[in-house]
Amino acid sequence: MKQLLYKEYKLCLVSMVPIFYLFALMLLIPNYPYLVAAFFTCNSIFFLFKQSVVNGDLLFTTLLPVAKGDVVRARVRFVVIIQMIMFLLFIPLCYANHLLVPRNPAGTDGSLTFLAAALVLFTIFNGTFLPGFYKNEQKMDKLFLISLIAVFGWIILWEGFMITAGAAERLVPFFAWVETHLDCWPATSEAWTVQLIALAIGALVYVVGNILITRRAVAVFERVDL
Amino acid sequence: MHLLEVRDLEKRYPTFTLDKVSFSLEPGYIMGFIGRNGAGKTTTMKAMLNLIHRDGGEVFVNGRSFFENERACKGEIGFVMGEFDCYKNATLKAITDVTRRFYPTWDQAAYEDYLRRFALVESKKVKELSAGMRVKYALALALSHDARLLILDEPTSGLDPVSRDDLLDVFRSVIEDGSRSILFSTHIISDLEKCADYITYIKGGKVLSSTDMLTFRESYRLVSGDREHLEVRRPKLIGCKEHAFGFTGLIRAEDEAAFRSCKIAPADLESIMIYTEQEESHETASL
Numbered sequence: 001m002k003q004l005l006y007k008e009y010k011l012c013l014v015s016m017v018p019i020f021y022l023f024a025l026m027l028l029i030p031n032y033p034y035l036v037a038a039f040f041t042c043n044s045i046f047f048l049f050k051q052s053v054v055n056g057d058l059l060f061t062t063l064l065p066v067a068k069g070d071v072v073r074a075r076v077r078f079v080v081i082i083q084m085i086m087f088l089l090f091i092p093l094c095y096a097n098h099l100l101v102p103r104n105p106a107g108t109d110g111s112l113t114f115l116a117a118a119l120v121l122f123t124i125f126n127g128t129f130l131p132g133f134y135k136n137e138q139k140m141d142k143l144f145l146i147s148l149i150a151v152f153g154w155i156i157l158w159e160g161f162m163i164t165a166g167a168a169e170r171l172v173p174f175f176a177w178v179e180t181h182l183d184c185w186p187a188t189s190e191a192w193t194v195q196l197i198a199l200a201i202g203a204l205v206y207v208v209g210n211i212l213i214t215r216r217a218v219a220v221f222e223r224v225d226l
Numbered sequence: 227m228h229l230l231e232v233r234d235l236e237k238r239y240p241t242f243t244l245d246k247v248s249f250s251l252e253p254g255y256i257m258g259f260i261g262r263n264g265a266g267k268t269t270t271m272k273a274m275l276n277l278i279h280r281d282g283g284e285v286f287v288n289g290r291s292f293f294e295n296e297r298a299c300k301g302e303i304g305f306v307m308g309e310f311d312c313y314k315n316a317t318l319k320a321i322t323d324v325t326r327r328f329y330p331t332w333d334q335a336a337y338e339d340y341l342r343r344f345a346l347v348e349s350k351k352v353k354e355l356s357a358g359m360r361v362k363y364a365l366a367l368a369l370s371h372d373a374r375l376l377i378l379d380e381p382t383s384g385l386d387p388v389s390r391d392d393l394l395d396v397f398r399s400v401i402e403d404g405s406r407s408i409l410f411s412t413h414i415i416s417d418l419e420k421c422a423d424y425i426t427y428i429k430g431g432k433v434l435s436s437t438d439m440l441t442f443r444e445s446y447r448l449v450s451g452d453r454e455h456l457e458v459r460r461p462k463l464i465g466c467k468e469h470a471f472g473f474t475g476l477i478r479a480e481d482e483a484a485f486r487s488c489k490i491a492p493a494d495l496e497s498i499m500i501y502t503e504q505e506e507s508h509e510t511a512s513l
Contacts, residue, residue, distance in 0.1 A: 011324055059277070059312065063275070065301035070297075226272065
């Protein structure tokens with residue numbers, strides 16, 4: 001697996017991946033739906049797969065002394081590494097967002113809840129894109145369109161909820177609780193607890209989701225004719 | 227023990243079936259894998275290597291089931307699937323740096339020797355190589371990790387005659403210690419005449435023959451004669467070509483007695499293949 005990850009880094013990594021990490025800085029823009037920043041990492045992952053198809057990566061890798069399933073497992077791990085780097089970049093930027101843009105009427109605020117939402121977004125992208133790619137890499141553009149719809153569906157749902165909570169916090173007590181406990185950098189121990197639970201749920205979705213996604217993608221790829 | 231044993235390998239497509247393909251190869255020999263375009267050579271090789279999902283059959287490498295020991299078996303095999311056509315913007319150095327890490331038996335000195343022999347420059351990118359040079363690079367990678375079995379699909383296509391001859395020398399030197407074998411498919415039959423010890427002939431997804439070169443060639447005769455000899459003997463001909471002075475055709479060695487009045491000569495590989503494939507054309511035409 002170590003050698004396969006080295007191959008991913010040395011032969012497959014495209015410049016879009018590090019460049020698109022700059023989109024994490026979108027968390028410093030006032031009044032912006034920050035979850036969109038997480039999408040750009042998924043976009044760079046699409047370019048990674050696109051270039052892999054051009055490079056004949058699947059055939060080259062499958063001919064190496066590895067099990068066919070390991071080809072998929074290694075790529076999923078590489079995708080997870082890319083997403084986790086973005087996730088780690090988000091942490092200090094969430095805090096910076098709290099300092100620079102304390103209230104965001106255009107959507108979610110920098111918080112642990114935002115990090116959880118980003119993990120769910122990554123899971124949605126991986127689930128809608130990866131197994132389909134290993135079934136038929138030639139249909140990856142269509143797959144990416146489906147992933148876009150799913151990911152932006154989640155962004156609209158999440159950001160819409162947070163916009164609604166911000167706008168109606170004085171009218172609905174639940175929304176007021178959301179604003180003080182979920183949609184802000186945690187200021188109280190209660191808010192820390194709630195947000196850490198939210199982050200744990202997001203992490204659970206990401207871990208379990210990616211285990212299931214990997215199993216599905218491996219099963220699909222085992223039956224594919226290269 | 228066989229170094230390679232393919233047993234009843236099957237792959238079914240809507241318009242083509244690989245039908246219980248079986249053959250085996252002992253250490254120390256070169257086997258030519260021949261057949262027309264679309265006969266199933268590449269499909270067989272890909273099914274053997276789990277690149278395509280097989281519908282049945284088994285492959286054993288050095289006594290171990292390939293599909294149950296995929297990693298270990300692949301480590302003992304060197305593959306060349308035509309010219310190297312991956313990572314066109316990467317340098318050979320970068321690709322080799324990745325590839326060698328997968329093989330504990332990687333022999334850097336041998337690799338550098340092949341680079342010199344094939345006049346390959348490591349700093350070049352794949353896209354800067356000609357088709358022939360890409361084949362040579364694929365061969366250099368396959369030959370440099372001390373593989374016991376080389377599986378080569380059209381390794382000599384795209385190479386000039388001098389390079390092909392040099393490569394056949396490499397093949398002979400690879401197997402000379404008696405522990406390694408080579409299975410290679412090619413349309414350049416003259417290459418097989420020079421170096422193959424065994425022949426496996428596949429036609430329409432079925433193995434017609436898998437035997438040593440001498441037995442294979444001795445199983446057939448080339449005959450030529452006048453037109454008047456042709457009609458009564460036509461049923462015994464596997465395939466024939468008529469010309470102004472008569473005919474030339476291929477027969478099975480056991481039918482030689484029926485052609486005593488004709489000229490009889492040993493059959494070469496290319497003639498066997500051409501006339502055998504013609505047999506099917508005749509059958510198709512008569513249908």
